Amino acid sequence: MKKQSILRAGFTLTLLVVAIVLVRMLWVDYMFSPWTRDGRVRAKVVQVSTDVSGLVSDVRVKDNQLVRQGDILFVLDPARFHYAVAQADADLRRAKAQMAQAKAQMSGSQFGFTMKRTQAARRANLSGDVISDESRADSALLARQSAAAYDADVAAYSAAEAMVKAALVVQQTAELNLTRSEVRAPSDGYITNLNLYPGDFATAGVARMALIDSHSFWVYGYFEETKLPHVHVGDQAVVRLLSGGNDILGHVDSLASGIADRDNPTSNSDLLADVNPIFTWVRLAQRVPVRVHLDQIPVGTKLAMGMTCTVTLRPQTGH
Numbered sequence: 001m002k003k004q005s006i007l008r009a010g011f012t013l014t015l016l017v018v019a020i021v022l023v024r025m026l027w028v029d030y031m032f033s034p035w036t037r038d039g040r041v042r043a044k045v046v047q048v049s050t051d052v053s054g055l056v057s058d059v060r061v062k063d064n065q066l067v068r069q070g071d072i073l074f075v076l077d078p079a080r081f082h083y084a085v086a087q088a089d090a091d092l093r094r095a096k097a098q099m100a101q102a103k104a105q106m107s108g109s110q111f112g113f114t115m116k117r118t119q120a121a122r123r124a125n126l127s128g129d130v131i132s133d134e135s136r137a138d139s140a141l142l143a144r145q146s147a148a149a150y151d152a153d154v155a156a157y158s159a160a161e162a163m164v165k166a167a168l169v170v171q172q173t174a175e176l177n178l179t180r181s182e183v184r185a186p187s188d189g190y191i192t193n194l195n196l197y198p199g200d201f202a203t204a205g206v207a208r209m210a211l212i213d214s215h216s217f218w219v220y221g222y223f224e225e226t227k228l229p230h231v232h233v234g235d236q237a238v239v240r241l242l243s244g245g246n247d248i249l250g251h252v253d254s255l256a257s258g259i260a261d262r263d264n265p266t267s268n269s270d271l272l273a274d275v276n277p278i279f280t281w282v283r284l285a286q287r288v289p290v291r292v293h294l295d296q297i298p299v300g301t302k303l304a305m306g307m308t309c310t311v312t313l314r315p316q317t318g319h
Helices: 002-032 079-124 133-180 225-230
Strands: 035-042 045-049 054-059 072-076 182-184 189-192 207-213 218-224 236-241 248-255 287-296 308-314
Touching (some): 072 207, 079 133, 133 182, 218 236
Antiparallel strands (some): 035 218, 072 182
């Protein structure tokens, strides 16, 4: 009986030790192993806006539609832009005609200036027996007047040339506005939460449509700070979506270098730190974003920005 009691006690003690070891291993694995259930699928969201303002005449996409880069998303009423191009063309032709007229006048002034200058120089070399001093002075004066007229015509031509360049810029801008009246997709992606219809007014610079870049999906895993020592850039990552399906393979791209400190906001009154009191024996680990690049997305896997997932890391050899 005594031997059986000793065996029972030893067996019970062994089970207790094994249970403690297992619980300890589970606790360490839960607290320090690089994994988290708090993962979010992220992507680039392009806020599509117009470069010009106008009335929407046609919307050529549907909600949740996949579009390719360069596809027309919606069109503004082009009538006003066509009128602007026609006006710019007319102004450019008028500016060119004025420049041609100024050039012709400058050429005539140059010829007259050359002739008067030559005449004044020739008379200045004649003796007083051939020409009077008054005629010599009049010739010099006419030469100076011709020079002033020529300089004025040169300035007028330069101004006309500048007007042509300005009119050309206005014309190119009008043509660009006409082109930009057709809003195109900046990248491949999905139209999301479409709320734009013909008849709406689009203001330049105001986003009217959201496009999810289909080539930009990544995952943010929010790891507790106690697990960060086991997280390294380049570590292999396995992403499991809450929706199920095959695992997605990736790797750690980067770690965030800062998060907001809610317990230490800046006071608006005196710019002093306003630290909230906390219980010293209750302290929750902060969660730090870890960016995971997706290397292999299984065929047929549907990714949507905001989906939740579990991220498990497999440290590289030597970490």
